[in-house]
Amino acid sequence: MSRDDIRLREPPWVIGSQKETMDWIEATYPSKKEKKKRKTKDDYFRDLYIKFDFDVKRSEIKPKDFFSKIIRRKLIEEDFNLFQISEFILRGLAKAKFRNITKIYVDNKILYEHKGRKSDLRKTLQDIDEYSSGISAGRSTEITAVLDDIDMTIAKIKINKIHGIKEHSVEIQIKGRIKAENYHTFLNYLKEKIGLKDVD
Numbered sequence: 001m002s003r004d005d006i007r008l009r010e011p012p013w014v015i016g017s018q019k020e021t022m023d024w025i026e027a028t029y030p031s032k033k034e035k036k037k038r039k040t041k042d043d044y045f046r047d048l049y050i051k052f053d054f055d056v057k058r059s060e061i062k063p064k065d066f067f068s069k070i071i072r073r074k075l076i077e078e079d080f081n082l083f084q085i086s087e088f089i090l091r092g093l094a095k096a097k098f099r100n101i102t103k104i105y106v107d108n109k110i111l112y113e114h115k116g117r118k119s120d121l122r123k124t125l126q127d128i129d130e131y132s133s134g135i136s137a138g139r140s141t142e143i144t145a146v147l148d149d150i151d152m153t154i155a156k157i158k159i160n161k162i163h164g165i166k167e168h169s170v171e172i173q174i175k176g177r178i179k180a181e182n183y184h185t186f187l188n189y190l191k192e193k194i195g196l197k198d199v200d
Helices: 018-028 032-040 066-070 082-095 121-136 180-193
Strands: 044-054 058-061 075-078 100-106 109-113 140-146 154-160 162-164 170-179
Touching: 044 180, 082 100, 082 121, 082 140, 082 154, 082 170, 082 180, 100 121, 109 121, 170 180
Parallel strands: none
Antiparallel strands: 044 170, 058 075, 075 162, 100 109, 100 140, 140 154, 154 170
16 A cells, blocks of 8 residues: 555645645644734624523512502512622622722612712722612612713613512613623623522
């Protein structure tokens, strides 16, 4: 059996021209320029809507308002600490490069509002302990955060301990664009720190 009968694919420098050899080397070991092009290209997500629940104890409760009683709306209450979950979500936003918190509502009442153009999310996290009792006593909270003043990407987070049986504990709406890498960092942080269930 001769070497030609085996028909192994030879590297280009064995049987090919100098151009074929250079093409093969460039494809196998990309130049620094090619690597830089790949690094600078970022993928973005736009206008996301994320919903999830926690893997915690749930109990069905009777609706108190008249409208819910008429339509026989089934409500459940989830056993989690509203302050702790709010803090984890704020930390997750900080990891996703969100820098500004503009408002925090608890049970539809403003608990924190930053009226200036820029706020500091890290400072908010340092000072949030003063709001811990107010948030923990609540049944729902809503947080508004801004990613960037130029693109104005806004995240609205709603956390409800009591909600309809077909609804979710947490709803996050991101209006604008966010880097795919930052979004995954945010979601992975929440998965690591909080027991998430049914992420949509």
